[in-house]
Amino acid sequence: xxxxxxKGVYYIGVDDHHTKLFExxxxxxxxxxxxxxxxxxxxxxLVETVKGxxxxxxxxxxxxxxxxSKIDYIILNHMEPDHTSSLPDIARIxxxxxxxxxxxxxDMQKSFYDVPLKEKIVEDLxxxxxxxxTLKFVHAPFLHWPETMFTYIAEDQILMSCDAFGAxxxxxxxxxxxxxxxxxxxxxSRRYLSAIITSYFKFVQKAIARxxxxxxxxxxxxxxxxxxxxxxPMWIVEKYDEWTRPELExxxxxxxxTMYGYTHRLAMKLKKELVDMGVDxxxxxxxxxxxxxxxxDSVRAGVLVVGTPTYDAFPFPKVWAFVNxxxxxRFPANVIGLFGTYGWGGGGxxxxxxxxxxMRCEVLEPVxxxxxxxxxxxERQVKLLASDIAKRLK
Ligand code: FEO
Numbered sequence: 001x002x003x004x005x006x007k008g009v010y011y012i013g014v015d016d017h018h019t020k021l022f023e024x025x026x027x028x029x030x031x032x033x034x035x036x037x038x039x040x041x042x043x044x045x046l047v048e049t050v051k052g053x054x055x056x057x058x059x060x061x062x063x064x065x066x067x068x069s070k071i072d073y074i075i076l077n078h079m080e081p082d083h084t085s086s087l088p089d090i091a092r093i094x095x096x097x098x099x100x101x102x103x104x105x106x107d108m109q110k111s112f113y114d115v116p117l118k119e120k121i122v123e124d125l126x127x128x129x130x131x132x133x134t135l136k137f138v139h140a141p142f143l144h145w146p147e148t149m150f151t152y153i154a155e156d157q158i159l160m161s162c163d164a165f166g167a168x169x170x171x172x173x174x175x176x177x178x179x180x181x182x183x184x185x186x187x188x189s190r191r192y193l194s195a196i197i198t199s200y201f202k203f204v205q206k207a208i209a210r211x212x213x214x215x216x217x218x219x220x221x222x223x224x225x226x227x228x229x230x231x232x233p234m235w236i237v238e239k240y241d242e243w244t245r246p247e248l249e250x251x252x253x254x255x256x257x258t259m260y261g262y263t264h265r266l267a268m269k270l271k272k273e274l275v276d277m278g279v280d281x282x283x284x285x286x287x288x289x290x291x292x293x294x295x296x297d298s299v300r301a302g303v304l305v306v307g308t309p310t311y312d313a314f315p316f317p318k319v320w321a322f323v324n325x326x327x328x329x330r331f332p333a334n335v336i337g338l339f340g341t342y343g344w345g346g347g348g349x350x351x352x353x354x355x356x357x358x359m360r361c362e363v364l365e366p367v368x369x370x371x372x373x374x375x376x377x378x379e380r381q382v383k384l385l386a387s388d389i390a391k392r393l394k
Contacts, residue, residue, distance in 0.1 A: 015170035031170030042131025052085030104147035167226025256307030257316030273386035286318035305337035310348030339368035
């Protein structure tokens with residue numbers, strides 16, 4: 001199916017209700033959309049392709065509007081395969097099309113697909129006229145890879161923003177912000193942002209500042225995943241702006257693992273103390289909370305507290321996986337509390353402390369290490385840690 005967004009501009013993307021894990025990592029309870037757009041003017045331009053298995057459905061969407069062999073330009077904003085793995089299929093049909101992308105995207109295209117189409121490398125802010133409509137290309141590195149760009153239709157003031165301003169969740173025929181439950185969009189866009197773009201928050205801030213500097217009008221924001229914003233295009237820009245600021249949020253997030261309940265006991269004691277002190281607390285047990293939800297609450301937490309039992313002389317594996325996300329995604333959160341339990345050697349908390357110190361985080365005292373079950377003295381240490389956290393979040 002397709003939807004007209006403006007005269008001669010169409011949504012032709014697809015819904016994925018099949019993939020359980022985006023990037024084989026992040027849960028998709030509501031599916032995901034791979035958005036693609038068609039601009040029909042004197043020349044015909046396709047903006048983005050879709051993930052390979054959805055190629056036939058997507059090409060049918062194009063056929064509803066034009067003969068795909070007549071496409072003049074294939075604009076590739078981003079080379080990640082969820083955007084491009086159907087490129088070889090459309091290249092076999094649109095044999096006279098020219099691929100339009102950045103020079104870094106050209107290298108990636110050759111490595112991934114090497115399709116035998118002409119190419120046009122576009123510089124930042126370069127334009128192409130389709131006849132009545134003008135496409136302007138705005139380089140947007142690291143949103144989400146280094147080769148990424150946005151495509152802007154000047155006459156319609158539509159920004160095709162690639163992964164920026166995207167969200168998880170299939171669209172199911174409700175393609176626009178005024179047709180969809182925005183509470184769900186808010187949750188799924190923040191989960192998407194935290195999972196995919198945490199490492200690149202500063203590039204989101206730069207892109208928003210740049211759009212302001214360029215003074216480009218925005219009547220519609222059309223990302224590559226999730227709804228198109230036509231009623232309130234600035235809603236998603238403001239949300240992304242708020243969620244990617246460098247300032248930390250005024251809450252404490254406790255992320256912990258537990259095998260037999262002793263580390264859980266410390267986590268609950270700490271939570272109770274913090275709640276009694278009036279602190280906004282979020283709690284995640286790594287065995288039950290999905291990682292992207294843990295990230296939403298922890299990426300910018302004013303204080304992040306991590307608790308672990310010792311498992312084979314290391315932190316509990318799912319806690320270790322979380323801490324590796326903190327490291328890999330270069331979290332802004334950098335004030336850390338630590339607690340944990342052990343049966344004999346006690347490497348779990350020790351390894352966490354080393355890891356956070358290596359990351360130049362501030363590790364709060366006391367670091368609580370408990371042999372087997374917590375004693376009254378150790379519960380007093382939890383109180384001390386809670387007081388320090390409360391003071392810092394005031
Ligand atoms: Fe939607 Fe970076 O891929």
